[in-house]
Amino acid sequence: xxxxxxxxxxxxxxxxxxxxxxxxxxxxxxxxxxxxxxxxxxxxxxxxxxxxxxxxxxxxxxxxxxxxxxxxxxxxxxxxxxxxxxxxxxxxxxxxxxxxxxxxxxxxxxxxxxxxxxxxxxxxxxxxxxxxxxxxxxxxxxxxxxxxxxxxxxxxxxxxxxxxxxxxxxxxxxxxxxxxxxxxxxxxxxxxxxxxxxxxxxxxxxxxxxxxxxxxxxxxxxxxxxxxxxxxxxxxxxxxxxxxxxxxxxxxxxxxxxxxxxxxxxxxxxxxxxxxxxxxxxxxxxxxxxxxxxxxxxxxxxxxxxxxxxxxxxxxxxxxxxxxxxxxxxxxxxxxxxxxxxxxxxxxxxxxxxxxxxxxxxxxxxxxxxxxxxxxxxxxxxxxxxxxxxxxxxxxxxxxxxxxxxxxxxxxxxxxxxxxxxxxxxxxxxxxxxxxxxxxxxxxxxxxxxxxxx
Amino acid sequence: xxxxxxxxxxxxxxxxxxxxxxxxxxxxxxxxxxxxxxxxxxxxxxxxxxxxxxxxxxxxxxxxxxxxxxxxxxxxxxxxxxxxxxxxxxxxxxxxxxxxxxxxxxxxxxxxxxxxxxxxxxxxxxxxxxxxxxxxxxxxxxxxxxxxxxxxxxxxxxxxxxxxxxxxxxxxxxxxxxxxxxxxxxxxxxxxxxxxxxxxxxxxxxxxxxxxxxxxxxxxxxxxxxxxxxxxxxxxxxxxxxxxxxxxxxxxxxxxxxxxxxxxxxxxxxxxxxxxxxxxxxxxxxxxxxxxxxxxxxxxxxxxxxxxx
Numbered sequence: 120x121x122x123x124x125x126x127x128x129x130x131x132x133x134x135x136x137x138x139x140x141x142x143x144x145x146x147x148x149x150x151x152x153x154x155x156x157x158x159x160x161x162x163x164x165x166x167x168x169x170x171x172x173x174x175x176x177x178x179x180x181x182x183x184x185x186x187x188x189x190x191x192x193x194x195x196x197x198x199x200x201x202x203x204x205x206x207x208x209x210x211x212x213x214x215x216x217x218x219x220x221x222x223x224x225x226x227x228x229x230x231x232x233x234x235x236x237x238x239x240x241x242x243x244x245x246x247x248x249x250x251x252x253x254x255x256x257x258x259x260x261x262x263x264x265x266x267x268x269x270x271x272x273x274x275x276x277x278x279x280x281x282x283x284x285x286x287x288x289x290x291x292x293x294x295x296x297x298x299x300x301x302x303x304x305x306x307x308x309x310x311x312x313x314x315x316x317x318x319x320x321x322x323x324x325x326x327x328x329x330x331x332x333x334x335x336x337x338x339x340x341x342x343x344x345x346x347x348x349x350x351x352x353x354x355x356x357x358x359x360x361x362x363x364x365x366x367x368x369x370x371x372x373x374x375x376x377x378x379x380x381x382x383x384x385x386x387x388x389x390x391x392x393x394x395x396x397x398x399x400x401x402x403x404x405x406x407x408x409x410x411x412x413x414x415x416x417x418x419x420x421x422x423x424x425x426x427x428x429x430x431x432x433x434x435x436x437x438x439x440x441x442x443x444x445x446x447x448x449x450x451x452x453x454x455x456x457x458x459x460x461x462x463x464x465x466x467x468x469x470x471x472x473x474x475x476x477x478x479x480x481x482x483x484x485x486x487x488x489x490x491x492x493x494x495x496x497x498x499x500x501x502x503x504x505x506x507x508x509x510x511x512x513x514x515x516x517x518x519x520x521x522x523x524x525x526x527x528x529x530x531x532x533x534x535x536x537x538x539x540x541x542x543x544x545x546x547x548x549x550x551x552x553x554x555x556x557x558x559x560x561x562x563x564x565x566x567x568x569x570x571x572x573x
Numbered sequence: 574x575x576x577x578x579x580x581x582x583x584x585x586x587x588x589x590x591x592x593x594x595x596x597x598x599x600x601x602x603x604x605x606x607x608x609x610x611x612x613x614x615x616x617x618x619x620x621x622x623x624x625x626x627x628x629x630x631x632x633x634x635x636x637x638x639x640x641x642x643x644x645x646x647x648x649x650x651x652x653x654x655x656x657x658x659x660x661x662x663x664x665x666x667x668x669x670x671x672x673x674x675x676x677x678x679x680x681x682x683x684x685x686x687x688x689x690x691x692x693x694x695x696x697x698x699x700x701x702x703x704x705x706x707x708x709x710x711x712x713x714x715x716x717x718x719x720x721x722x723x724x725x726x727x728x729x730x731x732x733x734x735x736x737x738x739x740x741x742x743x744x745x746x747x748x749x750x751x752x753x754x755x756x757x758x759x760x761x762x763x764x765x766x767x768x769x770x771x772x773x774x775x776x777x778x779x780x781x782x783x784x785x786x787x788x789x790x791x792x793x794x795x796x797x798x799x800x801x802x803x804x805x806x807x808x809x810x811x812x813x814x815x816x817x818x819x820x821x822x823x824x825x826x827x828x829x830x831x832x833x834x835x836x837x838x839x840x841x842x843x844x845x846x847x848x849x850x851x852x853x854x855x856x857x858x859x860x861x862x863x864x865x866x867x868x869x870x871x872x873x874x875x876x877x878x879x880x881x882x
Contacts, residue, residue: 159844161847165844200844205788230786233692233694233786237785306694
């Protein structure tokens with residue numbers, strides 16, 4: 120009796136503390152960093168969407184379970200289905216933008232990214248478009264919040280043309296050659312039209328660009344045109360269902376598959392497996408290798424898929440091109456946060472602080488190795504005015520079962536492309552009445568309590 | 574604060590734009606009895622025309638650009654309305670499909686329309702009306718509201734004139750209308766012109782006030798069907814119906830998606846949720862049409878009458 124009376128206040132205190140912990144836990148918000156994901160798991164591009172976002176989520180999940188977040192800051196995310204449609208993407212943006220602690224946006228659609236440029240710039244949150252996007256957003260002086268990471272469409276084009284040149288035995292051999300570009304009828308597909316024209320002029324090859332209307336499941340007339348033109352190479356700048364249909368139609372019209380070069384969104388297992396035999400010997404560019412043998416992919420298998428927490432429904436897709444690209448995207452996002460944390464402290468960062476992190480996202484091949492991604496991708500070197508980060512590309516060939524590399528890491532011709540990009544971005548700045556940013560402004564960062572001048 | 578911006582930016586502004594498009598189509602289909610599947614094409618004409626007038630004519634006030642955009646859409650509308658002089662019903666619907674495909678093709682093919690932008694996606698300029706800049710979520714909403722109110726009032730007025738009566742006469746019995754002296758051909762073309770004008774203005778709102786980016790792909794056949802469904806669900810030949818129908822088509826999927834992801838988000842991925850929303854929405858539309866074929870407007874009237882009793 121006496122003991123209970125003695126214990127009573129203690130018990131109350133304990134109860135109170137427990138209650139406070141429960142009630143307090145949710146609104147007080149432990150350190151968290153939120154990723155709003157404008158994903159697509161249905162519609163004609165679902166294969167790309169599920170693979171990429173599966174990989175991205177798997178990596179975020181791995182960082183949470185293995186390391187307890189980034190220096191103790193938990194990573195959270197929520198998906199909104201866009202079906203690759205601009206209007207739905209905008210709706211998801213408006214829905215999720217009020218969430219606290221947003222790190223970065225990832226629409227994985229050029230159309231949606233275009234619609235969001237003004238919005239994210241106003242809201243001061245970065246938006247990344249890995250391997251795609253608006254090319255001139257590479258110029259960080261004009262687009263402070265947009266990051267076409269790893270490979271912008273112009274670099275991709277330059278990489279492909281350089282590869283064709285090597286196969287022909289040097290750039291001078293391109294003269295007089297005929298190249299057809301079969302592009303997806305969308306903002307993404309059209310992005311490279313001017314650069315192909317320009318490179319054609321520079322190297323003296325003839326280029327003809329043919330559009331395949333979205334989604335691209337009917338290409339008879341395009342391939343008949345190609346048959347008439349008799350090009351030396353066809354560059355497939357496809358997306359989703361367009362790719363296997365292109366390969367199959369090429370076979371039907373008798374165009375040799377090894378003369379078709381796939382771009383960075385026509386390079387996945389999902390593009391070639393449905394084409395069956397027609398894809399054997401097909402070569403495509405990539406920024407990240409496929410395969411599950413890389414340590415980081417193995418860790419994902421071990422700590423997520425083995426306990427049923429992996430995001431992909433089909434385990435066979437682990438280590439596929441899109442899954443690995445999602446993982447690489449995860450690495451880049453997480454490392455940007457880690458780099459920004461070194462400067463701003465190990466806490467939840469504002470969108471603007473994460474932007475600073477992306478602008479200093481420099482991963483050497485050694486650092487990539489530490490992250491367990493050696494040979495998965497090569498390196499990245501983003502600076503305040505180069506938001507692409509000079510990614511390297513590799514070419515891979517489909518042998519009917521898997522992709523095998525047919526080249527080493529190749530550097531696109533950045534020096535050639537930069538003036539074209541700057542011209543375009545300066546034009547944009549002029550049209551919109553924007554001020555071109557200087558280096559000093561990079562360190563003016565909107566922190567949790569307003570602008571802190573460094 | 575940001576909750577309000579969602580309400581205005583993602584719900585009310587697109588709602589207004591689609592309501593206006595549905596109003597335009599309703600004038601043509603509901604009042605004048607001419608079925609059209611080219612609505613999205615006329616929206617696209619409006620949006621691209623406004624962009625180009627704004628870009629190429631220096632110092633042109635935006636309100637005039639909107640008017641000119643409407644007129645451009647009207648011209649295109651008259652052109653594609655010409656078959657209506659010979660064709661009726663489904664046949665006319667199929668011939669208006671030509672507008673849908675032709676306009677989208679032309680806008681993609683000739684990059685002059687998008688100012689030679691490589692991606693064919695253009696950024697919308699800020700909205701300025703009578704020297705006032707409509708920025709921010711609420712500002713854009715008010716801009717859309719002003720335009721929609723003005724156009725709706727004008728439409729109401731039009732329906733009470735002889736022209737409005739002619740529309741209905743042509744719809745109800747073309748031969749009888751001709752006998753009593755209604756100029757049938759002129760009336761049909763006028764219906765196409767006015768309807769396309771309104772739809773064109775709606776396209777401007779959709780592109781400039783809501784998406785703030787213009788790309789031809791957003792004005793595809795799906796959009797035309799969406800607007801036709803708004804008209805049918807809302808109620809043919811009813812101004813109110815256009816707004817009710819748009820409310821159902823725009824707001825309901827959003828509500829479903831949020832409720833769905835709130836309740837089941839942890840069990841299913843977003844793809845499964847999205848598919849199930851479509852099924853629910855489809856079932857609801859079928860149920861609506863069986864229970865109330867004259868649309869939401871009629872349902873609303875009955876409710877009001879019931880309330881009065």
